[in-house]
Amino acid sequence: MTQQAIEITGLRKTYAGQKGAAPKDALKGVDLSIPAGSIFGLLGPNGAGKSTLINILAGLVTKTSGQVRIWGFDQDINPRQSRAAIGVMPQELNMDPFFTPRGALEVQAGLYGVPKSQRRTDAILEMIGLSDKAEAYARTLSGGMRRRLLLGKALVHAPHVLVLDEPTAGVDIELRRMLWSNVRKLNEQGMTIILTTHYLEEAEQMCDEIAIIDHGRVIVRDKTAALVGRLDAKTLLFRLAQPLAQLDLPPQARQEMRADGVLAVTYRRSVHTAGEILAALAAAGGTILDVTSEDPDLEDVFLSLTSGTMD
Numbered sequence: 001m002t003q004q005a006i007e008i009t010g011l012r013k014t015y016a017g018q019k020g021a022a023p024k025d026a027l028k029g030v031d032l033s034i035p036a037g038s039i040f041g042l043l044g045p046n047g048a049g050k051s052t053l054i055n056i057l058a059g060l061v062t063k064t065s066g067q068v069r070i071w072g073f074d075q076d077i078n079p080r081q082s083r084a085a086i087g088v089m090p091q092e093l094n095m096d097p098f099f100t101p102r103g104a105l106e107v108q109a110g111l112y113g114v115p116k117s118q119r120r121t122d123a124i125l126e127m128i129g130l131s132d133k134a135e136a137y138a139r140t141l142s143g144g145m146r147r148r149l150l151l152g153k154a155l156v157h158a159p160h161v162l163v164l165d166e167p168t169a170g171v172d173i174e175l176r177r178m179l180w181s182n183v184r185k186l187n188e189q190g191m192t193i194i195l196t197t198h199y200l201e202e203a204e205q206m207c208d209e210i211a212i213i214d215h216g217r218v219i220v221r222d223k224t225a226a227l228v229g230r231l232d233a234k235t236l237l238f239r240l241a242q243p244l245a246q247l248d249l250p251p252q253a254r255q256e257m258r259a260d261g262v263l264a265v266t267y268r269r270s271v272h273t274a275g276e277i278l279a280a281l282a283a284a285g286g287t288i289l290d291v292t293s294e295d296p297d298l299e300d301v302f303l304s305l306t307s308g309t310m311d
């Protein structure tokens, strides 16, 4: 059996309502296991409960009920070991402006009780590309550098599991590339990676498996390819010699003329075959110059499963 990096059972979180507001059930009984060594994506619309889940894993939010095991350690029974097994790169860029990157990494290592002889401050600075800024005050660092420092801070205690909360929101392409190449390297070295992202394409490229959370529940969890494959829709794109006067498609297929003059025909693979679509075009007298196909992507999966409120 694969070892599980994270095992969550029946996890609930109810925030007390503030100023007379009703209590908020942010997590309504989440069961989720994340295999060791994977890159796992946690997706969901705003307010779905992702941050709550991550913050519970990080030990920053107290759960209402349920069980959380990190690297085999129960959070309630072995809080210290479960905490030592995980590192979190948070979203917010708040940091003490008077710390230098070296100072921030050293303080963080101290907080985790990493003995001086075992600290890897120079190696981490090198990895996050801040060796030449090691002694600069944080307030002089750019947003991108601060983010890299946050990644470095999450790594000081060499955790088994690294959680990245929206690591690439609003960052430029170069930083995104650097982050992903670091993440891949860490994963190749055996680190389990959990990431939340709003960029579905990114999740599709990076993650082995994905869970989608909506309204405090895991509504789907599968291998990325299987998730995308689960969608039945298929689109054929035709470039025709001349526009068709009329095209009679099978009843459940639909057509759309795109701005670039390409005719897009979408159908359900479980209902129709590509042959039926081609036959309909031939019957309409269409001369096909070129045909390509479009498979559904994660966005289609996402929209078909959630209320489509992702922004």
Ligand SMILES: Nc1ncnc2c1ncn2[C@@H]1O[C@H](COP(=O)(O)OP(=O)(O)OP(=O)(O)O)[C@@H](O)[C@H]1O
Pocket: 015, 016, 024, 025, 026, 044, 045, 046, 047, 048, 049, 050, 051, 052, 053
């Ligand atoms: N401290 C809090 N007190 C009360 N309600 C909260 C608190 N933190 C979060 N919530 C509510 O719990 C729900 C889940 O929030 P959470 O931040 O976990 O969602 P999210 O999926 O991370 O969203 P986002 O992508 O916007 O960060 C939301 O309805 C939110 O308003």
